[in-house]
Amino acid sequence: EVQLLESGGTLVRPGGSLRLSCAASGFTFTRSAMNWVRQAPGRGLEWLSYIADRDSGGRTYYADSVRGRFTISRDDSRNTLYLQMNSLRVEDTALYYCAKRRDYGDFLFDSWGQGTLVTVSS
């Protein structure tokens, strides 16, 4: 069974930094592309970032709203996905989900974690 467990969310001041983690199990992490998706309180889903598997070059993509501030990375030896968030803004307050891309075919999210809450406030 695929399991994704996010951690690292907390209260942080505007302008601050935070690193989120997502521990993966139940599938071959090294062969899977991974994503971060967030959901602000009472709002919809917003895709943030994607990282390909190593065999696909590990390329990364970012939404315009976070490019230059957030960095996605992975440690395949630890089966863990990360999101380094810098220059945080009040509008970054959200529940942050780690989501696995389906390993074949079109781009869809076939497994999600339960999310970790980031609150940016002074």
Added chain:
Amino acid sequence: SYVLTQPPSVSVAPGKTARFTCGGNNIGSKSVHWYQQKPGQAPVVVIQYDSDRPSGIPERFSGSNSGNTATLTISRVEAGDEADYYCQVWDISRDHAVFGGGTKLTVL
């Protein structure tokens, strides 16, 4: 950037049919995936590749996609179907995943 437009809400009585639209420029040329998100839970795929139901999803869920509109249909709606529904595509021109704004289903 590519935009997906969904109505904010749909209301339907139990046993009736609920339809959710997802509008996008020439969306019929893309694969559309639909997610159900119940309160306090992570999203779950209910329709993939426009009209395919993943294992475990009831036959009451169906989808279509043509022209500028994709549609998710839930037949014989049940109280347990109350949730937010999101459409999603991959914008290959920008290598971005795109979600619609979501539609909240209320079962009357």
